[in-house]
Amino acid sequence: MKPQNLPEALIWYYIICTYLIYFIGAQSVFAPLLGLFLVAYLLLEWWEQSHKPISTQKIQISLTTWIWILAVLTIGLTIIVGGINSGYGIGQIAKSFLNQGWLRVWGVLGLFMLVGSLNIRPQLLTRAICILCLQSLIIVPIVCLATNILNVPDTLYTSPLQIFKGNVDGYTVRISYGEDGFIPGIERLVLLAPWPTPFGFLANIYFIMITQEPNKKLRYFSMFACLIMVILSGSRLALLCLIASLALVWILTHLTQPWLYLTAGVSFYCLGLWPNIVINSLRSFQSMFDNLRAGAGNSTNARDIMVRVGIERWKNESPIWGHTPMAQDNIPKPLVVTPIGSHHTWVGLLFDHGLVGCVAFGVAMTWSFINLLIKAQTSDYAKAGLGILITLTFFSFGEPIPTYTYLLWPGFLFLGILFKGNEKIPTRSLSLNSKKANT
Numbered sequence: 522m523k524p525q526n527l528p529e530a531l532i533w534y535y536i537i538c539t540y541l542i543y544f545i546g547a548q549s550v551f552a553p554l555l556g557l558f559l560v561a562y563l564l565l566e567w568w569e570q571s572h573k574p575i576s577t578q579k580i581q582i583s584l585t586t587w588i589w590i591l592a593v594l595t596i597g598l599t600i601i602v603g604g605i606n607s608g609y610g611i612g613q614i615a616k617s618f619l620n621q622g623w624l625r626v627w628g629v630l631g632l633f634m635l636v637g638s639l640n641i642r643p644q645l646l647t648r649a650i651c652i653l654c655l656q657s658l659i660i661v662p663i664v665c666l667a668t669n670i671l672n673v674p675d676t677l678y679t680s681p682l683q684i685f686k687g688n689v690d691g692y693t694v695r696i697s698y699g700e701d702g703f704i705p706g707i708e709r710l711v712l713l714a715p716w717p718t719p720f721g722f723l724a725n726i727y728f729i730m731i732t733q734e735p736n737k738k739l740r741y742f743s744m745f746a747c748l749i750m751v752i753l754s755g756s757r758l759a760l761l762c763l764i765a766s767l768a769l770v771w772i773l774t775h776l777t778q779p780w781l782y783l784t785a786g787v788s789f790y791c792l793g794l795w796p797n798i799v800i801n802s803l804r805s806f807q808s809m810f811d812n813l814r815a816g817a818g819n820s821t822n823a824r825d826i827m828v829r830v831g832i833e834r835w836k837n838e839s840p841i842w843g844h845t846p847m848a849q850d851n852i853p854k855p856l857v858v859t860p861i862g863s864h865h866t867w868v869g870l871l872f873d874h875g876l877v878g879c880v881a882f883g884v885a886m887t888w889s890f891i892n893l894l895i896k897a898q899t900s901d902y903a904k905a906g907l908g909i910l911i912t913l914t915f916f917s918f919g920e921p922i923p924t925y926t927y928l929l930w931p932g933f934l935f936l937g938i939l940f941k942g943n944e945k946i947p948t949r950s951l952s953l954n955s956k957k958a959n960t
Contacts, residue, residue: 522648528559528639536649536931540656543713546680549691552927553625556632563639582638585892585940592885593631597623599874603842617846626923633930637937643902646935647734650727654743657750661710665753668697668708675699675708690715691927702755709755719925721759722916724750726932728763729908733901762915770908774897824864824919831861831868835875843875863924866917886914893939906939 524530535542535555542548567580600623604614618624667673675697683692697708698717714720728747734740751759775781838844861872870879890910896903909932913922926933 522645524645525642526640528562528636528641529645531555531559532641532931532934533645533649536646537652537656539653539713540660544694546678546682546692546694548713549625549927550682550685552930553629553632556629556636556930559636559639560632563636566639580638580640581941582635583940585889586634586638586937588888589634589885589940590631592881593627595881596627596870596874596878599842599878600845603839603845603873603875606839606842607844609845614845626926629926629930630923630933633926633933634937634940637934637939638941641934641938643733643935643938644735646931646938647730648739650730650931651734651736651739651743654727654731654746654750655739657712657746658742660712661746661749661753664696664710664712665707669706698755700755703752703760707753710750710753712750714925714928717754718756718758718920719928721751721754721756722912722920722925723928724748724754725759725763725766725912725916726909726929729766729905729912730932730935732908733905758916758919762912766908766911766915769911770897770904773894773907774904777898827861827863828865828868831865831872834861835868835871839875841875842877843871843873846873863921864919866920866922869921869923886910889936889940893936896939903939906936909936 524533532555535551539548542551563580570579597618600618601614604617609617668675673696675695677694677696679689680692680694683689693715695711695715698711700709700717702709702717709717711717711720714723724747728744728751731740731743731747734743748763751763772781835843861869863869866882867879870882890907893903893907893910897907913932916922922929
């Protein structure tokens, strides 16, 4: 598998060099720059093809991609209108729009959705992610040794690239969180991400993309690496999502099978016969889930408080257009260092961008779900895309998705490729065990 054009080459070498980019603290700078360059390349190709009478590979931007672009632009509009309503000056609004609240977060999401309209093969993405995960099999044990035996500091340093502003955490190079995870005595890892949960989030996205790698040995080793990353992240949400997303994709892609409805009917009937057992089992599972990690109770309580504060302030202060990201003030003392919406995408949308921004994002997610659900009935790649979208939905209730777009961009690019109207996506009729599977 080799890159066949400039966009593929840039994406390929960025992904396989991700650890190098992380350890120089450059992810939050390089990812937006890559997206901007590739969109400029797309616009140039789009302009040139209009002057060519015959073009074998015309760039076509799908309706779903346009919906995402419209949603991202609508969220940008809320920053302007919300800033004016809140009494901020033009300079403050411009700073929030370009640096804090849009270009470096939502803008990156829109850029890579649009980049998916270029001639980029999904197979190249999955192969590059596999190589990155194999690197993790080597790096992760070394990091565990360094943190737990050699007592290497959790935070190594802050990159001088922080002069470019934006998310400060994106420039801080950490290897662990200084807190025990699922395995007693083993600290939670944060490699490639600022915190353990987004590290587990990233591993979930990688795992789903890797399922489409045709080389069996490479696929299985890479999936094992992702599983190790999820476990060592110590993220309860990442562990639960990995299981639930795969199960939901399987169910949603078998909706036309009569036996599925028969099995579901019998199962619900049996559950109805013993409601007390079901309720007690659910309570036991919730208790086990809440106490799966030491100190998890405090994390759960803090998240609940932030959700309540965010919803109350949204309803009472600026329900339509939001406060803009500049208004993270007047927060109660327990949350003084934690922005509202930092642990919940939807609450963050309501608080920062109001009902307008929240509906825009919700419409794009819903439309994408329907689009991929239809395609997933005949396409394995669309099945993986559906899994990515379900994973994004799960994590949207525990993490701020736009904050991590500079990490998650391979997943957004993968979705953008699948949304293309002219994309010939491999279907289930193509065997993964063909002669070309191991090339």
